[in-house]
Amino acid sequence: MRSERALRALCRKELRGLDLDLPLDAEQLCRRYGERRGRPINVMPYPLPSGMPNGVWLAAGDGDYFFCQSNTTPLHRNQIIVHEFGHLIAGHQMLGQLDATALLAPDPDDADAALARTCYSDEREWEAEMLASIIVGWAAEAGGAVDRTVDDEGLRRIQRLLGGHGGWM
Template sequence: MDYAAARERARTAELQLNLTEPVSLQSTHRHLEKMRGRPIEIQAMDGPEDQVCGLWFGLDDADLILHARAASEVHRQQIVLHEFAHMILRHEQEELAPEVARNFFPDLDPGRVIKALKRTDFMDEFEVTAELLADRLAARIRRSQRRAAGQPGNFGSVFG
């Protein structure tokens, strides 16, 4: 795994997004919906949080991100940003079998669930790059929040 190349891909992807300041999770969400030309729904999921943090499903008419119930809003944001990063990086989803769709969406017509991003190795190039991009986006959000609060850009790192 070439971490320097993964960091560069994440940096380039962030720059190419052309996000408008101030950046927030909500503004990033809206930007991606415009970019993708379809709504992105974000929902907490019930289930074993120790096994799955986040999932991205492609429905016939929208994208759906399911996230584990997080201990904090910062953790929830990181999970969602990681799934956004997969979209931004154009990581390919795979066809999803109807029986798998039924497990996640018992009340939804399985035919509506078309694709899902499947992961088996959390240290592969795609996962590492997505997490690096999510970290970059989270840092942008934090900088925007500090500026909005009137805090000088480097105040926190100097004074703690």
């Protein structure tokens, strides 16, 4: 298991130069990271059945898909997406093959079977949650450091002056 220090270093390396706006928008994070690496990350809000995780990462041939619970608050959805992003940047791999139709199937037995083949170890869940917490925490600190009376364009100028978000990582 990687230390918190190693996870912070991984975040700095992977997020450097993405020129993200504040407040943090998880979908913008995914879009910019996907563009940089030449493989899109598609965020798919979906009313996932109860008893299932709130988010699932599916690596497909044409890109990555983050299925996230649509029946939740925007803040919670952002956290779910950033958690799945944490799995991705940590290099976690899903176990076995996942059939997206089984995941989203109305038959709970089919969905349970699909998820059973995609479980992460507790260590990987801890890493993904720590990465998400680091990213969200950095964004909150950066946002709190900027005077709230500055308009959106002024905020973007200040961010770019600081080197994108290199200054808040």
